[in-house]
Amino acid sequence: MRHEDALTIQNKQRKRREDDRTGLPNEILMDVFDRLTNKPSNLVAAMRTCKRWHHIASTVLYQHISLDSKLREDTSGARFGKFARQYHLIQSLSVRITQVHLMGFCVRSTDAFDRLAELCEAVRRMKNLRTFALSFEESLDHLEGFPVPSAVIVLVLQSLPASVVNLNLDCDCINRPDIDQPHVCHAVSALLPRLRSLRLRTSHLCSGLLSSLSLAATLDHERLSSPSNSKKHPNRASALEYLIIKVIARPECAHSAHTALCYSGDKLLHGAKLATTLQELYNIGAFPSLCEFAVIGRVDAPSTLQNDNWNVFKIRTFARGISETITLPYCARGGSSSLYMIRDGEGDWFGSFPDISSALEGPLAWTKTGVKATRYLKPYEWNNDWVLNRTKLAPRDSVIKKFGVSFRLWKHEDATRLKLLSARKVAGFGDTEVATQFLPEGWRWAVAEGPWNWTIEPMAAY
Structure with missing residues (x-):
């Protein structure tokens, strides 16, 4: 080796030591930087230390x-779309689109559509990219949500790379x-064969969601046809492991409170x-890898x-074979309060409707890496209890x-010393x-003060 080459190597090694005096292995630095993810400003400061730290912290x-x-x-979304360059490092992307103005979602405008x-x-x-989440801002009046054109969602779903x-x-x-517009259900269905986890809440759904797996599947309760009766094998199999579908479009209001069938009024x-x-x-093999699914809805009394x-x-x-x-x-607390109460097997819990709606998803929590189960399930065992996520x-x-x-x-419960209202769990899906x-x-019902103040009292009181 020539003397000049040896000096060059020594200079590079000395420069590297000057850039990073810690001498820590990449694995240790990666663990340190992972602990800074909750404070991105600290992580950015670490990236400016030297080239080696910048390279590792960028990931x-x-x-x-x-x-x-x-x-x-x-906006940040527009700047990200134009100037971001580290695309190959992104594994999880969450996009929440807010309103352009108070009149609603203005994606039909040329400028807004260009940003999208x-x-x-x-x-x-x-x-x-492996995980993608898309949501839209909800209205504040609790009466009617901002309308989002289905073509917008289809455009986004069709842009997802095959790695998602x-x-x-x-x-x-x-x-x-x-009928002539791009359909969200078909766009999601096209992704089903490769998806491992799916969380879905929309105001409209139909059998098009399952069309890639079976053309005989129907979501209309008035139709009796089913995939198990018409075909013993699915058209294709899905890699889904966890699935959450919420058929509550707007749970906190009477207007559009439930998911409707597409094209059905x-x-x-x-x-x-x-x-x-x-x-x-x-049962016919469309979900060979499925660990658990949950369909969450509501029934108005x-x-x-x-x-x-x-x-x-x-x-x-x-x-695990148990349905x-x-x-x-x-119920709502009433008055001007935004508190709601929900009762499970362990007591009464309070929160806003978004908090309660999130709690209903229980052990199937959406994370940066998809749906993750927080409980261990034993095959064909009845004690696989569904527990509310009471974090909030x-x-x-x-x-x-x-x-x-x-x-x-x-x-009433204090007076009778009994639990008069209970959560319940039954086998199958027939409980409506x-x-x-x-x-x-x-005990008997009695009117205390006017027709709106019914109470209960011992029969001996009469």
Whole structure:
């Protein structure tokens, strides 16, 4: 080796030592940088230390990207679509599109659609992207959501690279699709064979969602045809391991509260029918890798004279050969409060409707790497309980202490020393009933002060 070459190598080694005096292995630095992901500013500061740190920290910084942006030229989403270059490092992308103005989702405008096209082009370049989440801002008036053209969602879904195996689509107010428009259900169905986890909440769904697996599958409860009766094998098999479908479009209001069937006007999608169809597809081999699915909906209680019926959430789950329906009663606190109460087997819990809606997903939590189960399931065992995710919920005692909350039900339970309203779990998907407050033996309904103040009291009081 020539003397000049030896000096060059020594200079490079000395320069490398000057750039990074720690001498730590890449694996250790990667672990350190992973601990800075909750504070991106600290991670960016570390990247500016030297070239080696910049290279290693970049793989952490760009691994999970979350965008919350309007479709305008001066927003973070637009800048990301135009100027981002580290596409190959991105493994998870979450996009939440907010409104351009208060009149609603203005993607039909040329400028907004151009911003979306730029974002879609950027997504196409993410060859290592594995997880993608798309959501749209909900309205604040709790009456009607902002309409989103179905063609917009289809455009985004069609731009996903083949590496994507985890999908979260959350849009509570898609415009009613026309026959000649691109259809969201078909766009999701085209992705089903390769997806490993899927979380879905839309205002419209139909059998097109399952068309890539079986053309005989139907989600209309008035039709009796099923894939298990017409064909013993699916058209294609899906790699899905975890699936969550929420058939609650806008749970906090009466308008558009439930997911509707596409092209059917206002005909509602029944959670029991959807869950049954999914299980039938599983039985014929359409989901050979499936670990668990959940269909989450609600049933509104009919009014009674004593107001003893309760609205309920229905969680229909299938895991390890066991199908069951969990029924959880809930109600609003009333007045100007935004608190809602939900009762499970362990007590009463309070939170906003978004918090309760999130809690319903229980052990199937959406993460940066898709749906991850937080419980261990044993095959064909009945004790596979579905537990609410109470991370954002408050227990009864703390809410009473902080807000002075009181319910008629609690007074009745204190008087009788009995639990008069219970969550329940039954086998299969056939339970479609609401919850009713139990009237114990020896007690009767009575009017305390006016027709709206029904209470219960011992029969001996008469």
